[in-house]
Amino acid sequence: MLAPVGMAMALIVTAASIYSFSPRHVPPLQETRIPVDRMQLTTIERSKAGLVIAGELGSILVSADEGQSWKPATISHDRQALITRIVFADPARGLALGHEGWILRTEDGGLTWKEVNFDESNGEPLMSARQLPSGDWLAVGAFGRVLRSTDDGRSWQADSLPGLTDWHLNDIASSADGQQWMIVGEAGTALSSSDGGQSWQAIEPFYNGSLYGAAHLGGDRWVAYGMRGNVFFSADRGASWQQAKVPAPISIYGHAVLPDGELLLVGQGGIVLSSRDGGTNLNIVRREGRASLTDIVVTGDGRWMLSSDGGLQVRTPASANQTQNDGAA
Incomplete structure (x- = not known):
């Protein structure tokens, strides 16, 4: 009996070995979904690569299909x-700006990024940057920090502007022709330039709170926006400046100017505001969720792609009258 049993066990072991090493079809792993709808996102832009969003932990994501799917960009240094x-x-x-003076540069619309500045000893964030008509880049940030690049963003040096203190600088914006410029920041800090950024003049304070952004609306008309519904x-x-009529005391963090001149402002409480009269009056055209909206891009089919501290939000436009009526109901 022992011989047949031994032979049977040997055959089982042999068969198991053959099976273990034989080629087998392995089903493909399920594609990992990027939780873009749950990430902290601070910014969204459009480039030749598609839509580009960024935010938490140095994440930069790109969508070539108007936000239907996203893939991570390639970044030279993971900070x-x-x-x-x-x-x-x-x-x-383009440039991506971050904390610790972090600056990344892209030449392919945001698919790949190369680090060009990082300062571990200085943890203050950079908040905005623009390329001047001269070709120089100007970046601004916390505590009045100003950096300049004279080689298309490849290297950076500390710079200064007249009339600045150590208040945070939150945005630098320009007119479409690149001649008019505005820098706005904390404690009502505001500077202007009418010669393409060659010279700057401090604007007499018209608000004592933080201004988070500015937008040129054509001609000589500008809008600046900030804390608690102050526009x-x-x-x-x-x-000179006048205060706009805003229906809600929310902080406003981003904007878009549409081809027909409509101004959209986004901020706390999932609120989108609209103005069709050059920023004189603003109406609520969307109020949804509790997330703070940080930036907005309008797609070719009219959808609003909104970055927020609660992830990417996708909305369809609504008229101010319709939204106000819905709220009254």
């Missing part, structure tokens, strides 16, 4: 630092 803003000078060239408009290149 795990919050990215505060992405800006593009043209469809290919101001100027019809003389920033020489």
Whole structure:
């Protein structure tokens, strides 16, 4: 009996070995979904690569299909630092700005990024940047920090502007022709330039709180926005300002100017505000959720792609009258 049993066991072991090493079809792993709808996102822009968003832990994501799917960009250094803003000078060239003076540069619309500045000893964030008509880049950030690049963003040096203190600088914006410029920040800090950023003048304070952004609306008209629903408009290149009528005391963090001149502002409480009169009056056109909206891009089919501290939000436009009526009901 022992011989047949031994032979049977040997055959079993042999068969098991053959099976273990034989080629087998392995089902493909399920594609990992990027939780773009749950991430902290601070900025969204459009480039030749598609839509580009960024935010928590140095994440930069790109969508080539109008937000239907996303893939991570290639970044030369993983710093795990919050990215505060992405800006593009043209469809290919752009910068990503973050904490610790972090600056990344792209030449392919945001698919790949190369680190060009990082300062571990200085943890203050950079908040905004733009390329001036001269070709220089100017970046601004916390505690009045200003950096300049004279080689298309490849290297950076500390710079200063007249009239600045150590208040945070939150945004630098320009007119479409690149001649008018505005810098806004904490404690009502505001500077203007009418010669393409060659010279800057401090604007007499018209608000004592933080201004988070500015938008040029054509001609000599500007809008600046900030804390607790404070929005101001100027019809003389920033020489004088009037306060706009805003229906909700929410902080406003981002904007878009549509081809027909409509101004959209986004902020706390999932609120989107609209103005069709140059920022004089604003109406609530969308109020949804509790997330703070940080930036907005409008797609070709009219959808609003909104970055927020609660992830990417996708909304369809609604008229101010419809939203107000819905709220009254």
